[in-house]
Amino acid sequence: LESTEHVVVIVIHHISADGGSMAPLARDLLTAYSARMAGGQPGWTPLPVQFADFALWQREVLGSEDDSTSPASKQLEYWKDTLADLPTLLDLPLDRQRTPHRSPQGARVEFEIDAEQKAALAEVARRHNATVFMVVHAAFAVLLSRMSGTEDIALGTPVGGRGDAALDDLVGMFVNTLVLRTKVAQSATFGDVLESARETDLGAFEHTDVPFERLVEALAPVRSNTYAPLVQVMLTFQNNETARLELPGLTVTALDSEATLAKFDLTLAIDEQGAEAQGPTRAVLTYAADIFDEATVAKYADRFQRILDAVVADSSVVVGDIDILSADEHAELDIHIESEAPVASLGSHSVAEELAAKPLPELLDAAASINPDGIALSHNGIDVTYRQWHEKSGELAKTLASVGVGPEAAVTVALSTLLPGLLEGASGEGFADQFAGMLAGVIAEATSASDGRVNALPVDLIECWHEQVSLDPETLALAGNGSRLSRRELNTRANQVAHELVARGVRPDDVVALVVPRSIEWIVGMLATWKAGAAYAPIDPAYPAERIAAMVED
Structure with missing residues (x-):
């Protein structure tokens, strides 16, 4: 610094002040400085x-x-x-697996919403009796749904908490975080999603007084050191009063801190403070640097803007038909689309159709080459990289070929995301409870069938299963596609497949790729794989094409 330059650093704990406190605090500070320089005392208004x-x-x-x-x-x-039955985690594709203890280190990607687009968003809001915040909320929810492959999207947003003008000049912590939960069906129009977001936001803003910490305590979600509870993504509109820094004889400039902290996985901040009426609006995506790379978040920003472009062009566009991939991304997937085709035809449905025609090994080879250390799949707390998946599937392919399995053969695949609904009359949680008991017995009974190659399970689970079978072996275990299996039949069929897998060379710690439509055979194949002591690689072709694209690219 030059001899005439000085820096004032003000450190405030968040328990003492929020963003809305900065303007009155700056006014008080400048009033005090001016008065002292004039040899007097500050005359603050009570x-x-x-x-x-x-x-x-x-x-x-x-x-x-x-x-x-x-x-x-x-x-x-x-x-x-x-928030009943709120998913524990919004499972976005990551560049790296989460570490046991989340790091606060963050970084930012900045972009702009230009004046024309800003005016168009305001017009969409007007036509749907909504606000620009609601339109942005709906568009951001669409992006998160497309990237995560889920329809149940929860994100957080801060509210000022200063409901009375008497509080405007007060320094204190008034901000609270609200959870905005919205359903985003891929078959819905954006107008439908916007209406849902509007109802969500209006309801939330009428119930702002329960502290977020109290909400976490009351809902008691599954806690983890690797991610924030209830919401992992935030949306903020920064519209607090901007502090005016003016002093006689001095030039005062506010400096941004170079350190970026990430309290959440992603935070989209729309800066309305510095936005001129006819100028662009600054937007910032802050991300957790331990799980995301800058290039990945830059793609999030690009795809978000593509969604905004699509909805201002036609707010009745079907969510699943919004094309969020760039031309380069389409090219990387080797998806050739006629250049004169209208945008509406370049959505997820056409992409999915193109991908469906691509052999899985081709996609896997491309992913392993582009990003070998990227996470290909996660299951039961275990992350598998593209390299590991590629190597294991290659080993398995050689083993299967050596025993005569040819191109027309099918090895069964289980998809853990499809479990709910296969058991008649059971909810997702009910299915998990009942299936856990069945699974314990199936694997226990298979121990002898696979010559001891199955890892031992806790005795209480094995005994529980044996007791269930002995009490009523004909009890319905699974029902689907017009078929029904009792506990005894399920075990028998799984044992037969397990014997065949072992006979064909499957050994403990091998990986068996399971590719089968939603069916009872799907469950049988999964159990048989475990009986043989192997692991299974779930592959879900129902994921949105954009998520598959992100996995291949990243």
Whole structure:
């Protein structure tokens, strides 16, 4: 620094101040500085309320959660109902597997929403009786759905919490985080998704007083050191008052910190503070650097803008038909599309049709070559890279070929995402509970069938299964596609396939690729693979083409 330059660093814990506190804090600081330089004392205008007054008022108005008629109790019940059965994790494709302890290190990718696009988004909002925030929320949810392959999208957003003008000049922590949960069906139009986002946002903004920490405590989600609870992605609109830094005889400039912290996997921030009415709006994607690379997040930004372009052109566009891949990405997948084809025909359906015609080994070879250390699949807490998958499947292919398995043969595949619904009358959780008992017995019974090659299971699970079989071996175990299997029949069929796998050379720790439509055979193949002591590689062709593309590219 030059002798005439100085830097003032203000360090504030978040428990003491939020983003809305920066403008009044700056005013107070500049008022004090100016007064002291003039040889006087600062003449601050007395505040009508203090933070303690706000805390007492909030407690009095909201009441006790123990009182079922109180606003506090009703708001908490709203959130419990709204977030019931919320998925634990939004499973986006990552560049690296999560580490046991999440790092706060982050980085940023910046882009702009130009003036024309901004005006078009405002027009979409007007036509749908919504706000620009709601339109951006819906578009961001579409992106997250397309990238994760799930329709249940939850993201967080901060709210100011200053519901009274008397609080505007107060320094304190008023911000709360809301969970916005929206369904994004690929067959729905963007207008449908926007209407859903609108209802979600209006409902959430009417129930802003339950602290996020209290919500986590009440819902008790599965906790992990590797990701944030309830939401891993945030959407923020930065529209707080900008602090005016003006002092007589001085030039004052605000400096951004070079350090970027990532509290979440991804945070999309739309900066309305510095946006001029007729100019572009700055947008920033902050990401966790331990799981994402800059190039990956840059593609997220590019795909988000493609979604915005599509919905401002036609808000009735079907979500699954929005083409979010660039020309280079299409070329990398060797998908040849006529250059004169309309954009509407370049969506996920046409991409999926092209991919369906590609041999899986071809896609796997490309993925292993492009990104060998990328995560190809995750199951039961185990991550498998493209290199590992490629090597193991190559070994298995040689083994199968050596015993006479030819091109027309099929080796069964299990897809863990398709389990719910195969058991009659059972929910996803109910299926998991019942299937765990069946699985324990199946593998226990197969121990002798595979000459001890199956890893031992806890005795209590094995005994539980044997007890179930002995009590009623004819109890219905699985039903689907017009077929029904009892516990005894399921075990018998799985044992037969397990014997065949062992006879064909499958050994402990081998990988058997399972590729079979949703069916009872799917379950039989999975059990048989475990009986043989091997692992299975689930391949789900139902994933959106964009997710498959991301796996291949990244």
